[in-house]
Amino acid sequence: GDSVTQMEGPVTLSEEAFLTINCTYTATGYPSLFWYVQYPGEGLQLLLKATKADDKGSNKGFEATYRKETTSFHLEKGSVQVSDSAVYFCALSALNQGGKLIFGQGTELSVKP
Amino acid sequence: GAVVSQHPSWVICKSGTSVKIECRSLDFQATTMFWYRQFPKQSLMLMATSNEGSKATYEQGVEKDKFLINHASLTLSTLTVTSAHPEDSSFYICSAPTGGTYNSPLHFGNGTRLTVT
Numbered sequence: 001g002d003s004v005t006q007m008e009g010p011v012t013l014s015e016e017a018f019l020t021i022n023c024t025y026t027a028t029g030y031p032s033l034f035w036y037v038q039y040p041g042e043g044l045q046l047l048l049k050a051t052k053a054d055d056k057g058s059n060k061g062f063e064a065t066y067r068k069e070t071t072s073f074h075l076e077k078g079s080v081q082v083s084d085s086a087v088y089f090c091a092l093s094a095l096n097q098g099g100k101l102i103f104g105q106g107t108e109l110s111v112k113p
Numbered sequence: 114g115a116v117v118s119q120h121p122s123w124v125i126c127k128s129g130t131s132v133k134i135e136c137r138s139l140d141f142q143a144t145t146m147f148w149y150r151q152f153p154k155q156s157l158m159l160m161a162t163s164n165e166g167s168k169a170t171y172e173q174g175v176e177k178d179k180f181l182i183n184h185a186s187l188t189l190s191t192l193t194v195t196s197a198h199p200e201d202s203s204f205y206i207c208s209a210p211t212g213g214t215y216n217s218p219l220h221f222g223n224g225t226r227l228t229v230t
Binding site: 034036042043044045046049089100101102103104105106108 | 117119147154155156157159162206208218219220221222223224
């Protein structure tokens with residue numbers, strides 16, 4: 001079945017460091033891909049999305065490009081801030097799944113001043 | 114933006130009792146609601162999909178008699194954990210798509226932390 005695999009955390013970075021969180025997926029057909037973020041004590045929020053190959057989603061300085069050839073959707077940010085500390089979830093949604101999301105295991109990011 | 118209100122945010126109950134969790138879509142009609150469960154340091158696992166006016170669809174391995182889901186209106190879905198036991202302690206999250214397509218983002222409630230003693 002469809003699945004999403006993320007790099008394991010926790011990831012600890014210093015402020016202004018470059019961030020990459022790897023995400024790869026397995027799916028039949030052409031899923032839509034999402035990154036969600038969960039700040040401490042809060043629910044999940046959509047960070048960005050891409051709906052077809054080569055699309056780039058971006059928001060709040062974060063970017064991810066839908067790479068069909070490598071079945072990847074890696075999350076990147078050029079300069080992280082302390083306020084970016086959160087858990088990041090990669091997810092996919094496929095047409096034959098009725099809109100439900102399949103999540104990766106989440107990657108905890110901790111940014112130190 | 115679209116808001117999903119989930120209540121309560123936390124609840125402690127005794128083993129054997131039932132707990133009801135409510136999710137309301139505040140500014141849109143949620144014909145579908147997804148219910149997830151999240152264990153500490155783990156991902157969200159889909160439990161069931163509820164559709165307004167029809168029976169919920171449960172994922173494999175989820176006990177439908179234990180986790181009762183009702184979606185009686187376009188703005189309210191409820192999850193009732195019946196005869197709760199300590200192993201049911203978890204973080205429960207509801208979510209609903211605001212669009213009609215499979216690539217519509219989901220809007221999540223803030224979750225309910227259930228502790229069964």
